[in-house]
Amino acid sequence: MAKDKRLYMTFPNDFWMHPKIAPLSTEAKWAFVEMNGYSRMQDLDGRIPAIMAERFWTMDILDELVGSHPDRPVVLRDGDVYVIRDYSQHQQTTADREEMAKKRSESGKLGANKRWNDKPMASAMASAWQTDGKGIAETETETKTSTKNTVQDKPARSVDSEFAEWWQVYPRKQAKVDALKAFKAARKTTSLDDLLKGAREYALLNAGGDKSKVKMPAGWLRSERWDDEDKIAAEGLVPPWQQQDRPILHHMASSPECDRHRGYPMPCAGCARDLDEGREF
Numbered sequence: 001m002a003k004d005k006r007l008y009m010t011f012p013n014d015f016w017m018h019p020k021i022a023p024l025s026t027e028a029k030w031a032f033v034e035m036n037g038y039s040r041m042q043d044l045d046g047r048i049p050a051i052m053a054e055r056f057w058t059m060d061i062l063d064e065l066v067g068s069h070p071d072r073p074v075v076l077r078d079g080d081v082y083v084i085r086d087y088s089q090h091q092q093t094t095a096d097r098e099e100m101a102k103k104r105s106e107s108g109k110l111g112a113n114k115r116w117n118d119k120p121m122a123s124a125m126a127s128a129w130q131t132d133g134k135g136i137a138e139t140e141t142e143t144k145t146s147t148k149n150t151v152q153d154k155p156a157r158s159v160d161s162e163f164a165e166w167w168q169v170y171p172r173k174q175a176k177v178d179a180l181k182a183f184k185a186a187r188k189t190t191s192l193d194d195l196l197k198g199a200r201e202y203a204l205l206n207a208g209g210d211k212s213k214v215k216m217p218a219g220w221l222r223s224e225r226w227d228d229e230d231k232i233a234a235e236g237l238v239p240p241w242q243q244q245d246r247p248i249l250h251h252m253a254s255s256p257e258c259d260r261h262r263g264y265p266m267p268c269a270g271c272a273r274d275l276d277e278g279r280e281f
Helices: 026-041 050-056 059-066 094-117 122-129 133-169 176-187 192-205 217-222 229-234 269-276
Strands: 047-049 075-078 081-084
Touching: 026 047, 026 050, 026 059, 026 081, 047 050, 050 059, 050 081, 059 075, 094 133, 133 176, 133 192, 176 192, 176 217, 192 217
Parallel strands: none
Antiparallel strands: 047 081, 075 081
């Protein structure tokens, strides 16, 4: 069975009995779970922009979460951002994932060095001494070539790991093989942090919008879109959730909407994403 690569949240078994959670309405409890899931998918580390929170949940629900406790509510309002209290203590953060990726990369390097250093050299040296000068030269050349190949293998494994992290963030998951080629080309001139930052901004810009309008991942990489997202936003590009003449409707009052992905209007981009990624309903 293939490894499940989906993202997960963590909640204790008695989560629903917690003194701050138990008194909440069913809608507020579920909204709190959704907020954790949205933050995890978008790498927001528990800080959700108010413009997005108020698009997905009604003000009554958000006020109920913010007022869940006089001193330590489960959700705080900090200016234009809603903050999930103690998010880093319960959910995996961006820093956690970066540290994990770093450890895996270092572990891979150590494993490669160990395999190379443990390789028996006695037989190669014996063969060299039994040949003439030309034979020794060939043996030295083969040793250098093997060392060179070992060094070249390391970044390939590292780039694959980086691509897997970037792939989780990018909002449209199609043509993965082509996207990997484009990612490797982009990494030759651009840092992983810039690619991840650009993908997160692009995902946030298109959240809840028409998925067919989201650029294919390989095309996004080849056209270097990570460099122009901030500039486009500064020039007044209106996000998809504001591209309407009528006032914004909260998802609890919106109709029709997807019965599987709250906050997604029909046709649902969330369902289309699940189909693309091979998840069954």
